Amino acid sequence: MRKRERELLLAAKTLFSRRGFYDTTVSDIVESLGIARGTFYQYFKNKDDIYRRVLEQVVEELSSRLKLVSPDDPFAQLRENLKGVLELMVEDRDLARLVFYHPYKLNPRFDAVLEEFFLKVYALVEHAVKTGMEMGVVRRCNPEIVARAIVGAFMEVGKLLIEQESPDIEGAVDELLAIGRAGLLEER
Amino acid sequence: MRKRERELLLAAKTLFSRRGFYDTTVSDIVESLGIARGTFYQYFKNKDDIYRRVLEQVVEELSSRLKLVSPDDPFAQLRENLKGVLELMVEDRDLARLVFYHPYKLNPRFDAVLEEFFLKVYALVEHAVKTGMEMGVVRRCNPEIVARAIVGAFMEVGKLLIEQESPDIEGAVDELLAIGRAGLLEER
Amino acid sequence: MRKRERELLLAAKTLFSRRGFYDTTVSDIVESLGIARGTFYQYFKNKDDIYRRVLEQVVEELSSRLKLVSPDDPFAQLRENLKGVLELMVEDRDLARLVFYHPYKLNPRFDAVLEEFFLKVYALVEHAVKTGMEMGVVRRCNPEIVARAIVGAFMEVGKLLIEQESPDIEGAVDELLAIGRAGLLEER
Amino acid sequence: MRKRERELLLAAKTLFSRRGFYDTTVSDIVESLGIARGTFYQYFKNKDDIYRRVLEQVVEELSSRLKLVSPDDPFAQLRENLKGVLELMVEDRDLARLVFYHPYKLNPRFDAVLEEFFLKVYALVEHAVKTGMEMGVVRRCNPEIVARAIVGAFMEVGKLLIEQESPDIEGAVDELLAIGRAGLLEER
DNA sequence: GATGAATGAGGGTTCATTCAT
DNA sequence: AATGAATGAACCCTCATTCAT
CATH class of the missing domain: 1.10.10.60 (Homeodomain-like)
Structure with missing residues (x-):
């Protein structure tokens, strides 16, 4: 190039x-x-072309930060994944804004790139949830719904962080993991 | 009108x-x-005008389904809120798509309407979390992050439901509440 | 319209x-x-569209001047046809120029209209020649070649006439018919 | 070069x-x-330049095949001329297409080259006709019209031949000459 | 001689908006 | 209130041509 x-x-x-x-x-x-x-x-080739190329580049950068969670220490690795992606987004807020606010689904012309990426992410998380269930680590649940909920929670937190001057990524990641670990209620 | x-x-x-x-x-x-x-x-007045009016109408319809959670039976009421909004979205998928996929933040021209709404929703949820903490029902956490996570999880599940033929709203709501209640891990 | x-x-x-x-x-x-x-x-719809429409109009005007030669007095009628078309061309030289100089065959995009017309004219003349042969009026010949020769002679004379201030259409028609009647050689 | x-x-x-x-x-x-x-x-120098050069080359090749008809055996020589040019065209159909379909007169920018050539051809034929008349070989006629008719007939037949797989040039030439000799009518 | 990146004039087309009827 | 012809700003894109290397 x-x-x-x-x-x-x-x-x-x-x-x-x-x-x-x-x-x-x-x-x-x-x-x-x-x-x-x-x-x-x-x-x-034209304006559509460069937009697609930009989105492709964005997806590539994001993908490069996503590592498959290995069974050794799943929580540590999940933590690293979340942290890695959020760090990338905070470093490159233009990239993050494209991922978060691209008018996904409203214009079929450009959907392919991001749609494919999101579907991959959904599938990845869903697969992780299922594996966790099989291993007896994750409680019984609807993995599809749960996967979406996880991705959604993550993305919305990401949106918050990129709006902040000096975002506390570690804190945010811990908060997200804590919800997954124990929910939100006070232990009785 | x-x-x-x-x-x-x-x-x-x-x-x-x-x-x-x-x-x-x-x-x-x-x-x-x-x-x-x-x-x-x-x-x-012009094309911008009607778009803004459409968004305003959308926000109004959504707001009409949102009720403040009263302290009596917070969980039951939260449940009703979630259910009510998801039902509206599944009934009126055009409305839902506008909320979900509107290129929010990418075009400052129309941000006001939805931005205001989302900020209200974030604040509402954040307030609920804080109240829960004060009442000793919700464990100690960062309410801002948690509020975003909740809204994000909810929205992403909403996106899933409106793509399905006959979505199981009750099931989805229960799943979301279950995460909030107990997280995702198997009880030891 | x-x-x-x-x-x-x-x-x-x-x-x-x-x-x-x-x-x-x-x-x-x-x-x-x-x-x-x-x-x-x-x-x-676009620039191509109007060009095609112009050619269609041209073809229509020309066609309206072409009458089938009936067997009663073929020569008189042929004369009228030739005269009619040449008169139209001399009256509307823009039309004539389009027919004569349109870059026929060089741009497949617009060929359809004029190509169809020319093929119709060739066929018409060829048919007339064949009929003449069957009736014993026209001598034995290759009707395809002869039809082309007739049309070509006619068109080139047309090009000449539209360049002249006050063209002698009658004279030109007579000259063309004379060639067809008796060729160019001095009678022995 | x-x-x-x-x-x-x-x-x-x-x-x-x-x-x-x-x-x-x-x-x-x-x-x-x-x-x-x-x-x-x-x-x-520019695109116009090469186009003009191409046309010049085309004209040159054509001219090289055109020989003045000498009075010895005018018909034999005319035959050779016609045959020579048609053979060239059938051999080099790109050349022929440029001559036949160049948007002559529609774009004054390139007219000079071909116009000059065509005028020369017209003049040549017209001169031949006049000479024939003076010699008593050709009947009385309007040489200008007749010259155009001859060239037109010839060109249109040329267009036909270059569209055919294995064109019968000799036959076409004979047909053209036959028309000139005796017209198209059955001898009484 | 050869290259090919860079240029920018110029043309086709879309579409929100106006306004006389 | 409704119409729809007319407008023209704005934008995308092509392509002949130049020029430093």
Whole structure:
């Protein structure tokens, strides 16, 4: 990937993340780099193309932080996973905003990339829950619902953190894990 | 509100919910009603206006289903709240899709409406958690994080349910409450 | 067909006929009428569309001047046909130029209309020649070749006439018929 | 003329002949040779330039096949001329297509080359007809009209032949000459 | 000679909005 | 209230051409 291509992808990520797809024009992107409009089309087929490429890159970065939880010390590893992803998001808030606020499902044109990713995440978590049940670690439950609940809780906390100046990632992760461990009620 | 106005709002809700704001044109809306484009502007200042009105209506409907949890039987009432909102969403999936997939934060132009609503919901849940802590029912925790986690879990489960043919709302609500009650681990 | 549509078709015919498809812009067309560019798209799907419509109109006008030669007095009727078409072309030289100089076969996108027309004309003439042979009026020959030769001779003479100030259509027709009647050699 | 220049001219002839001037891009031409876009401009001033050069080359090849009809055996020589040109066209159909379908007169920018050629051909034929009349071989007629008719008949037959798999050039030439000799009517 | 990244003028098209009827 | 023709700003994209290497 050439330098210009990287620059364009980065500029596009920032703009798309802040204004969305439709309120970002190709001119906005090239102007932010001080280059000519035509140059854009040397590297990307069209505006849809670069948006898809940005989302792909986002998914790739996220995936690289996700490691399969091995059975040795599942909780420690889960903790690392959550922490890793949240750290990435807090470091790169543009990326996080795209994941959280991309108008997923509203425009079939771009859904493929993120949809695939989310489905993978759902499946991953669901599989972990099922395995836990089989091992007798996780109580009996509806794994599909529970998986969604876990991902949802995680994502919403992520949204909170990226809005904060100096977010306490460790604290947030611990809080999420604590809910999973023992729920919210006072022990009797 | 006149009949035409209601018709336009309804048509717009359906279309915005399925194609998003930018892929829905004013022509699409009026054509779906078989009326002239000019008529649209008799009832709405512009396209932004009707979108905001649609979101406002959505928020209103949702709010009408949300009741403050009273201290009598908090769990029963929480249950009713969750059930009520999920039922509304499953009945009116266009509404649900707007809440879930509206490109919130990506386009500052329309954020006000939903942002206000979500902040209200976060505050509501946070307040409930705090009250629970004070009453000794809820264990010590970070209420802000926990509130976000609850809302996130709820929303993601909502997304799942509206994709299903005949969703089991009761089951989903119970599952969510069970997590809150006891977490996910097998009791030792 | 509404007034505007007719105006646009006429303006387009003139411009296409003088500059060709690619050197005529949509702006040229609307500016020649003093209307806005957007108006164009109220009446035509796109630039291709209006060009096709212009060609269709041309073909229709030409066809309306072509009458089947009846066996009564074939020569008189043939004469009338030739004269009629040449008169139309001389009256409407824009039309004639489109028929003669349209880049037929070079751009498959617009060929359909004129190709169909030319094939019809070739077939018509070929059929006439065959009938003449069967009736013993026309000498034995290759009707396909002869039909092409006739059409070609006619068209090239047409090109000549539309370049002249006050063309002698009758004379030209007579000349063409004379060749068909007796060839070019001095009688021995 | 350098090798590259010849290659470019040949590639351009093929492409222009099949897609026309505007649907052939400079990129198409250089890509068909696997060379860089910049190289093109080392040999040709611009796109117009190469098109003109292609047409010039076409005209040159055609002219080389045209010999003045000498008075010895005018018919034999006319026959050879017709045959020679048709053979060239059937051998090099790209060349023929450019001559036949070039949007002559629709775009004044490139008219000069072909116009000059056609005028020369018309003049040549017209002169031959006049000479024939003076010699008492050709009957009295309007030489201008007749010249056009001859060229037109010839060209249209040429169009037919280049569309056929294995065209019968001799037969076509004989048919054309027969018309000139005796017209189309059955001898009484 | 050859390259190919960069340019930017120019054209086609969409669509929200206006306004006279 | 309703209409729908007209508008024109805005945007995407193509492609011939240049130029530093």
